[in-house]
Amino acid sequence: MNKIIEKEYFSDSVVKLVVEAPQIAKSRKAGHFVIVRIGQKGERIPLTIAGADVEKGTITIIIQKVGVTSIKLCNLEVGETITDVVGPLGQHTHIEKVGTVLASGGGVGVAPLLPIVEALKNAGNKVITVLAARTKELIILEQQMRMHSDEVVIMTDDGSYGKKGLVTDGMEEVIKREKVDLAVTVGPAVMMKFVTILTKKYNIPTVASLNTLMVDGTGMCGACRVTVGGKTKFVCVDGPEFDAHEVDFNEMMLRLNSYKPEEEEAYENFLNKYRKA
């Protein structure tokens, strides 16, 4: 049982929770994730750790309402508890000084990108960050990103904030302007796929942090398997970060929809119950 210490709405559908988890706060590094479960009948879902405070013994997670579990999590209030939080899981980000890093984050993927940007900046890199979303309200963590980046470029699909266009438009502008030594991308699979196509064109080594389905998160079940360089890898123990140029994003996108009918049905049932209550 892990208590919620702080809660903040970034938008109607994106919530930040600061959760009591002293051991995890102490052990975690950039790139690590946790598995959480809400209630005795809940499912286990992975969430990247967006930050931690060792002294207070807390970790920060950022959740977008997309299905039953994420809505349940977002509905928890300060003082309430998350039934299970386990971690830190996965391999942490490999951080070194490479020169100029072009980071790109889309949607709620901006949350796991933050600790990576922070660590890369602290290692002495020049960091240029491109944040992208459909519309202004969905741009999150802009101020925090500005604190740890040399430059932040905002892109929105509808042009309501920053520049109008896709994340790749913003990135290409930077790539044409200056030499980029490494790209890092976190976001929806389709976004990372197109980021990868772009960076391949310019021959820029690229790391993607993958967000697949998981059950145990410790290498036991294989739900999270992806094909990287023609080999099957487990995101939970081999990742979550991989050489993006080697990842089979098409397969990953198909697998992310494994339970689409079941999820839609569960979501309907949940809403019905919710309306009655």
Add this chain to the structure above:
Amino acid sequence: MKGLLEYLKKEREQDWRVELRSKLKNKERTQLERLAMPEQAADIRNKNFAEVNLGLSEEQARHEAQRCIDCPNPTCITGCPVGINIPKFIKKIEAGEFLDAARVLKETNSLPAVCGRVCPQEVQCEQVCFYPQKLNKPPVAIGFLERFAADYEQNSGKISVPDIPAVNGIKVASVGSGPAGLAFAGDMAKMGYDVTVFEALHEIGGVLKYGIPEFRLPNKIVDAEIDILKKMGVKFVNNFIVGKTATIEDLKKEGFSAFLVGSGAGLPNFMHIPGENYIGIYSSNEYLTRVNLMNAADPEYDTPVISGKSVAVIGGGNTAMDAVRISKRLGAGRSMIIYRRSIEEMPARVEEIKHAKEEGIEFLNLHNPVEYFADEHGRVNKMKVQKMELGEPDASGRRRPIPIEGSEFFIDVDTVVVSVGVSPNPLIPQSMKELDVSSWGTINVNKETMQTSIPDIFAGGDIVRGGATVILAMGDGRNAAAAMDRHIKGKVRELISLIKEFKTIGEVLEFAK
């Protein structure tokens, strides 16, 4: 060993045992027929998750116990990895002292209700029983009787908690709460140690919870045995991954002196054939975990599972049998085992194969999958299999399956479960570079003491064996506990003798630094 034999002999000569033996002649005992386990009917049980085996009644148990002739040389004990005093507990059943029978079991086995259900007795105690060895008759149903005594105690409301000596204040830990960890914890607690069991998942019990299905081993049976360990003072910490949440080094700083690593079989193996990552193709670990641990079959629970109409399970082990029988219970019209060797080479227990067949499972022996196909959404809808024939024996002594060219054909499937073994969990070896690990990823140990290359760390179960049974893991846990106790006491003696050599308190304090 000699001491043990003398002890068993002395036990056998106790008045009550002698009297019981005189009540029936051996000839009369050996005329009795072995009882069959009462079961749920096959066409009913394959639609529910309730236990298949219903257990013996009191009369049935006493009848079966009478078959045991209480041999002067009880070979059955040599077949038990945890050394249960088998004739003694069986004779207690014959005498109608069912609670005492359970107490005898618990002297050496922390999980009798579990072992009575899932142990492969037919290749252990029952295989070396007097009946099959000398009379060519079916053995005494030791497993059924073990289950009977353990269940009787659980249902009696008079569960005995083993005596715990004065606590010695020495903290030890188990990494993992599966059978190795639980057996270890029980024995260490009985010796007075302060035991903590760390578990990565939210439930305690490891493979007993996520792996073995409810219809073979109900969770409430496992929980009842864990409760006894709790009453013995064992502490359980869930959601804690040793090597990630904290390292063994961190735990040493918190005062833990020695560790048992029983972290189990981790990574599921796949066959690496085309299409294996399509939707609807599971590892057996995932399929079982969703259903057993996460209750995916119950709509009240959030975790989903794809329960197809035509299900193929690849493999021939107990896990494959569990998976295929689950698929039937989830409503499949067609549930198949696809295994590349013949039925004789199947590693699954005879009982599991029999139960599966009764429940309407198809067996495609001497078949092997070569490719999967999917619809436009990436959902598996077809598989290509190849027929096999048996050639010369391979390294395992089993005849090697050889593909028959041109024999390929297609089967429509919407769910596939790949159950072709597991590789050891890499988390502990990854977090401790100095630990000696085999090329398979298993931890190397001294086979008698279960001690690893790091003296304070012992290991047992699937992380050592790669893939074995509940009872072998428990045997490892018990052996590790005995060896760890000797190791710790040796260290304490060494420390005391060192301190004695010091001339002044100042020297002692200097040493203590």
